Amino acid sequence: MSKRRIIVGISGATGFQYGVKALQLLREMDVETHLVMSKAAGLTRQHETAFNRQEVESLADVVYPTGAVGAAIASGSFQTMGMIVAPCSMRTLGAIASGITDNLLTRAADVVLKERRRLVLMVRETPLHLGHIRNMATVTEYGAIVFPPVPSLYAGPQTIDEMISHSAARAIGLLGLDHPSLPRWGETLAATLAEGAQA
Structure with a gap:
C-alpha cells in the first residue's frame, strides 16, 4: 500500500463532531480518508452542528453513499489500515456484532474485521443495557476495539473542542497513527502537570 488509507464511518449517535474531528486530524497527518455516513448521521449533523453535508464531505478524499455496497471499501482487496466509526451508534454496533451488512458502513466494518485490520x-x-454490553463483548472477540469517547480530564482541556480533539486523537492512535498534538502521560503531559504543581 503506497499511501496510508483509513475508512471513516459516521453513524447516527450523538457526537457527530467526533467524526469531523477525526477527518480533520487525519488530513493534517496526510492520511487518505474514505468517508461513509449513515442516513441517521445526517439528522445528528443538522441537530448538533452548524456543518452542512458538503463541508463535511470536503474533509475526506473519497466519499461514498451509504447504499453503495459495491464501493471499493466493500472489498477486502482494497487495502486500508483499518476503520474508525466515530461516533458508533448502538444500532451500528449491533449490526457489526451480528454480521449484518445492510449498508456500506456496516459492510466496510465487516470487511475490516475479516481482513484482520x-x-x-x-x-x-x-446508560447501557445488557444487550449493549454483550454486543461490545462480541465485537471485541472479533478483533474490534471499543473506544467510548470519555473525556480525559487529566489532559486539562479548556474547551469542548479540546476534549473532542483528545478523544479523536486517542482513537486514531489505536489505528497506529500518532497525531503530534496528542498529549501523552509520561512524556510531555506529566512534566507539564508537575511544573504547574510546583508553581
Missing part, C-alpha cells in the same frame, strides 16, 4: 468503534450511549 483494525476497527475502532467510538460507541456512544448511556
Whole structure:
C-alpha cells in the first residue's frame, strides 16, 4: 500500500463532531480518508452542528453513499489500515456484532474485521443495557476495539473542542497513527502537570 488509507464511518449517535474531528486530524497527518455516513448521521449533523453535508464531505478524499455496497471499501482487496466509526451508534454496533451488512458502513466494518485490520468503534450511549454490553463483548472477540469517547480530564482541556480533539486523537492512535498534538502521560503531559504543581 503506497499511501496510508483509513475508512471513516459516521453513524447516527450523538457526537457527530467526533467524526469531523477525526477527518480533520487525519488530513493534517496526510492520511487518505474514505468517508461513509449513515442516513441517521445526517439528522445528528443538522441537530448538533452548524456543518452542512458538503463541508463535511470536503474533509475526506473519497466519499461514498451509504447504499453503495459495491464501493471499493466493500472489498477486502482494497487495502486500508483499518476503520474508525466515530461516533458508533448502538444500532451500528449491533449490526457489526451480528454480521449484518445492510449498508456500506456496516459492510466496510465487516470487511475490516475479516481482513484482520483494525476497527475502532467510538460507541456512544448511556446508560447501557445488557444487550449493549454483550454486543461490545462480541465485537471485541472479533478483533474490534471499543473506544467510548470519555473525556480525559487529566489532559486539562479548556474547551469542548479540546476534549473532542483528545478523544479523536486517542482513537486514531489505536489505528497506529500518532497525531503530534496528542498529549501523552509520561512524556510531555506529566512534566507539564508537575511544573504547574510546583508553581
